[in-house]
Amino acid sequence: MGGRSIKKIESKYRPYILLIPFIIFIILMLGSTSMIEQSLGYNNQEGISSITFKYYEEIIFTKVFLESIVYTIYISVVPTLISLIVGIYMGIAVHFNIKRKNRLNNIIQIPIIIPYTVYIFCIILILMQTGIVSRSVMNLNIIDTANDFPLLIYDKFGVGIIMVYVLKQVPFVYFIIISSLSNMDRKYIDVALNLGSSKIQVLREIVLPYLRNSIMTAFFIVFAFNFGSFEAPFLLGNPKYNTLPVLSYKYFISSDIDKRSYSMVINTIMIIAVVILLHIYIKYNERKNRRNYEKR
Amino acid sequence: MKKIITVLLSVLLLSSCGKEGVAKEEVAKEVVRFYGWGGDSNVNNYLDDYIAPLVKEKHNIDFIRVPMNIDEILLKLTNEKEAGVDSGDIDIMWINGENFYNAKKIGLLSEPFTTSIENYSKNIDLNAEFANMDFNTPIEGLEVPWGLARLVLIGNTNKIDELPKNSMELLDLVKENKGMMTYPALPDFTGSAFVRMIMNDVLGEEVMANLGYDKEEIRIKLMPAFDYLNELEKYLWMNGETYPKDTGVINKMYSDGQLLFTLSYTALLADRKVLEGEFEEGTKAFIFENGTLGNAHYLAKPFNVSNSEGANKVINELISFEAQIKKMDVNGWGDLAVLDMDKLNDEEKEIFKNTSGSDILELETYSEVDAKQIAIIEELWEEEVLRK
Numbered sequence: 001m002g003g004r005s006i007k008k009i010e011s012k013y014r015p016y017i018l019l020i021p022f023i024i025f026i027i028l029m030l031g032s033t034s035m036i037e038q039s040l041g042y043n044n045q046e047g048i049s050s051i052t053f054k055y056y057e058e059i060i061f062t063k064v065f066l067e068s069i070v071y072t073i074y075i076s077v078v079p080t081l082i083s084l085i086v087g088i089y090m091g092i093a094v095h096f097n098i099k100r101k102n103r104l105n106n107i108i109q110i111p112i113i114i115p116y117t118v119y120i121f122c123i124i125l126i127l128m129q130t131g132i133v134s135r136s137v138m139n140l141n142i143i144d145t146a147n148d149f150p151l152l153i154y155d156k157f158g159v160g161i162i163m164v165y166v167l168k169q170v171p172f173v174y175f176i177i178i179s180s181l182s183n184m185d186r187k188y189i190d191v192a193l194n195l196g197s198s199k200i201q202v203l204r205e206i207v208l209p210y211l212r213n214s215i216m217t218a219f220f221i222v223f224a225f226n227f228g229s230f231e232a233p234f235l236l237g238n239p240k241y242n243t244l245p246v247l248s249y250k251y252f253i254s255s256d257i258d259k260r261s262y263s264m265v266i267n268t269i270m271i272i273a274v275v276i277l278l279h280i281y282i283k284y285n286e287r288k289n290r291r292n293y294e295k296r
Numbered sequence: 297m298k299k300i301i302t303v304l305l306s307v308l309l310l311s312s313c314g315k316e317g318v319a320k321e322e323v324a325k326e327v328v329r330f331y332g333w334g335g336d337s338n339v340n341n342y343l344d345d346y347i348a349p350l351v352k353e354k355h356n357i358d359f360i361r362v363p364m365n366i367d368e369i370l371l372k373l374t375n376e377k378e379a380g381v382d383s384g385d386i387d388i389m390w391i392n393g394e395n396f397y398n399a400k401k402i403g404l405l406s407e408p409f410t411t412s413i414e415n416y417s418k419n420i421d422l423n424a425e426f427a428n429m430d431f432n433t434p435i436e437g438l439e440v441p442w443g444l445a446r447l448v449l450i451g452n453t454n455k456i457d458e459l460p461k462n463s464m465e466l467l468d469l470v471k472e473n474k475g476m477m478t479y480p481a482l483p484d485f486t487g488s489a490f491v492r493m494i495m496n497d498v499l500g501e502e503v504m505a506n507l508g509y510d511k512e513e514i515r516i517k518l519m520p521a522f523d524y525l526n527e528l529e530k531y532l533w534m535n536g537e538t539y540p541k542d543t544g545v546i547n548k549m550y551s552d553g554q555l556l557f558t559l560s561y562t563a564l565l566a567d568r569k570v571l572e573g574e575f576e577e578g579t580k581a582f583i584f585e586n587g588t589l590g591n592a593h594y595l596a597k598p599f600n601v602s603n604s605e606g607a608n609k610v611i612n613e614l615i616s617f618e619a620q621i622k623k624m625d626v627n628g629w630g631d632l633a634v635l636d637m638d639k640l641n642d643e644e645k646e647i648f649k650n651t652s653g654s655d656i657l658e659l660e661t662y663s664e665v666d667a668k669q670i671a672i673i674e675e676l677w678e679e680e681v682l683r684k
Contacts, residue, residue, distance in 0.1 A: 130552040154538045238538045239481035255394045256671030
């Protein structure tokens with residue numbers, strides 16, 4: 001009896017114990033940069049030691065900030081959805097149609113290894129108005145000058161940013177899907193097909209519900225990354241539309257040092273947003289697990 | 297037995313202490329560490345291949361260049377100050393503008409030291425604005441001018457008959473050549489300077505000198521300049537729907553023939569790029585007849601400098617006549633010298649006059665507004681020009 005309860009406690013706290021190094025790291029990181037303190041107006045160097053929410057109030061209701069939130073959500077949701085759709089399609093198509101996929105998988109792995117900045121650089125060379133695509137089109141006499149080529153980077157809709165994200169994240173989603181599918185019991189599908197289900201029905205009723213957890217995981221990981229990512233929107237974005245990280249950077253490098261507090265406010269808000277998202281994800285998983293448990 | 301061990305241990309401890317102390321002193325005498333931006337190979341080569349051997353030969357000092365951005369340097373010093381580190385790694389740092397303002401405000405700089413630099417009073421015009429004010433912050437002997445920068449416009453004279461002499465001529469020219477000009481979005485440093493230069497030209501120096509600090513008042517005062525920029529925007533690249541991030545992109549577009557103009561804070565950039573074959577022959581740097589913006593960059597010592605005298609010797613070499621002329625070499629760094637023509641002897645004068653870029657130094661510069669006002673101008677530009 002006693003032994004069992006100890007085990008119970010152990011298993012209850014085990015995840016947290018294993019997470020200690022990570023938690024220490026996070027605390028050190030937040031502590032040493034004194035980000036949250038600075039966002040509250042607490043600043044060692046200038047001897048200001050009272051806490052104020054002034055900076056939060058000053059920035060949260062500005063048009064720039066609100067627009068930035070909308071744009072950040074746009075620039076993180078759209079590529080996430082595209083990557084998910086393409087990645088899931090690819091995963092399912094490859095899993096059920098190709099027997100020997102080792103070599104194929106090796107090739108699809110390549111984009112995961114290549115850093116984002118390299119991707120961004122390539123996208124610039126390919127898509128800019130004097131880039132490879134534009135030059136080819138010019139040589140075919142479809143357009144006369146480079147300025148006639150549509151703007152695909154630094155543009156309003158963030159085409160370049162979305163392309164970088166999609167190219168990089170489709171393989172990621174693909175591998176999540178593939179590894180999940182390889183653990184799937186084929187029996188369900190065979191039975192369904194035997195009983196006269198169409199392929200579409202199998203996909204809808206068996207494969208997609210089976211993949212639901214993996215899809216949610218992929219969605220949260222990819223979305224959280226896109227939400228906080230800096231380099232692609234910074235290097236490929238239109239200066240009119242700033243994502244939150246870019247806005248934060250702008251305030252941080254402002255020649256007026258007091259504006260740095262705004263930068264810290266934005267960073268704090270982003271961390272809170274990601275924590276909330278994580279919470280939703282954990283709650284979702286818990287509910288899901290409980291339901292599975294009850295079903296059994 | 298115990299006694300012997302104790303004695304041995306203490307001897308060991310003491311001896312190691314002594315050794316360390318001596319070694320540190322010796323090293324500190326020989327080494328001068330230079331901390332500064334390391335993003336340009338021309339600058340790095342100048343320091344590594346010219347300055348380092350020079351100070352080694354003359355003063356037997358090992359010159360060590362540590363590439364680090366100024367904001368990181370200031371962060372490092374801030375941390376060291378909070379932690380009470382009296383003897384840091386940094387002997388010389390490369391600094392200017394708002395970073396100098398902040399460093400001075402927080403107390404990250406050494407005692408005033410310019411008077412102990414021989415070449416300072418020998419080569420530099422002590423009445424010049426750059427010797428007394430760094431972006432409206434009084435220098436008060438805390439830093440030594442090292443080089444000068446001038447904002448220049450760069451135009452393709454093969455395609456333009458006459459380079460514009462003021463903002464109105466520029467507007468006319470851009471109207472005729474729609475989509476052939478752009479400038480970097482603020483808060484890019486060069487873009488910001490370009491906008492302030494336009495403001496000086498459109499509104500006059502008087503208005504810019506009395507801006508004040510109230511955002512709405514500044515908005516009203518600057519309105520004619522914003523009107524001009526909005527008019528200009530209609531004829532810019534992509535009709536001003538977007539602006540490039542920095543001058544790097546604009547230079548690339550210029551060398552691809554997509555633009556007629558580019559701009560730079562490096563006055564000799566055009567000459568160098570033509571030499572390198574990146575810009576086509578006939579590319580010329582120019583400024584408006586009323587003047588342009590300029591600034592200086594400086595050398596300073598931190599509060600916890602460990603080799604103060606060595607740093608003085610190196611700084612003295614860095615502003616010597618030879619080193620300054622070498623710095624202006626278009627094939628090398630191509631940075632404008634801080635030398636005062638009137639203080640040079642005839643032979644030096646001749647050399648200086650024949651160095652390309654010395655003509656740019658003779659032109660007028662507007663006085664700069666301060667960091668707080670720059671931040672306000674950048675915000676207003678976003679509201680009135682970018683988002684309008």
